[in-house]
Amino acid sequence: MTFQKRSCFVTTMDLKLKDHLREDLIDQGFTLTTPAYTFFSAKKKGISCTLYTSGKLMIQGKEMDEFIRFYIEPQILQTFTYSNPEPTDTSERIGVDEAGKGDFFGPLCIAAVYADKKKIQGLLALRIRDSKILSDPAVIALASKIKTICPHTLVILKPKTYNQLYARFQNLNRLLAWGHATAIAELVQKTHCKQVIIDQFANETVILDAIKQKKLDLELTQRHRAESDLVVAAASILARAAFLQGLYDLRLFYKIQLPKGASQEVIRVGKAFCSKHSSYLLEEVAKLHFKTLQEILAH
Incomplete structure (x- = not known):
């Protein structure tokens, strides 16, 4: 399966929010003009955002992805048709993601989630999306629901274990690849599913070498922003929930x-x-x- 990055996103918005959107865009450094048939057209490097008098909102540009995911959808639209995965893809697969790799404190957590057509419908009903655009309480609540729907595995590397493994691998990407391969291997054994999709974090060969060492025969897809896939998004939620729990436990203990x-x-x-x-x-x-x-x- 190939995934193409969209160069333009068009939707409609509630015009009661047009002044709120205008003020936010100014605060974010956009320059506004008012072409014909628009309330305004806002531009800054890499992004253009035009609100038409019809209520149509059009966003374009190389940098539009994070702008839509982290601002437009959660704060203006309150729908997630852009960042949600394509619901038409109901093929069985394993999605894998991690949390905690950029955090000094706390564990590194890697989650693998399996879903077939029926389980994908269940995930869609939960409106699963990338954990980065969810609040911590929402992540924790959704994680418990995902666990009841989907077979999954978690590799949780508490700091002391993480440090020991890092000393062995001497490279974060190789450590991540080992963790991904470990989570995948456990879930493949449970489900016998060979279709796997992960968020690409390094050169493709790094994870392929780790998979090879586990003697796994897989159809592996690596791509950037893989959290746009529903099953990877579910894995991102489980990984982040595990990280939040690990950090909470450390806070409590110390x-x-x-x-x-x-x-x-x-x-x-x-x-x-x-x-x-x-x-x-x-x-x-x-x-x-x-x-x-x-x-x-x-x-």
Whole structure:
């Protein structure tokens, strides 16, 4: 199956929100003009957004993807026809995604989800979409529902185990490939499904080598933004829910609020953690190969 990236997205919107949209676009750095038959046409590098007097909204440009997924759909349209996968694809498959790889604190979690035609209908009924455009409570609630519908596997690498594996692989992509291949192998054994789709995170050969080491015979599809596939989106939700639970457990155990990401706030909390406990215990809560570590340990 081939997936083509759309160069233009056209939809209709509630015109009661036109002033709200206009103000937001100005705040986001768009330049507005008013061509004939439009309320406005807004442009900035990589994106153009035109609202016609008919209510038709047209968005174009190389950078439109994230703009639609993270702003237009959740905040203006409140529908997800662009970021939702094509519901016509009901072929059985395994989708795989991970969460936590960009977070200094917490585990790395990789999820694999299997769905056939009936299970895909169940996922569609839940309005499953990429976990990145969902709130944490929504992710947790949907994850429990997905688990009741679909066979799945989770590879959860708590920080100490993650650090040990990173020391062995000496490369994040090879570690990710091993985790993906492990999750896939377990689910293939459960379901005997050989059609797998993953979000491409490195050169194609990296995951292919890991699959080969597991002696798996698969039809593997790797592509960027694979979360637009329904089953991969379901996997992204399970992975993120597992990451959120892992981070919560660490917060509870060490009685310190461990933030997501790798920001200045993470550095501040890392220093506080070392003061409260010990820098030696960072291996229990954090991914030590991050450059963030040096900033935390610096005086």
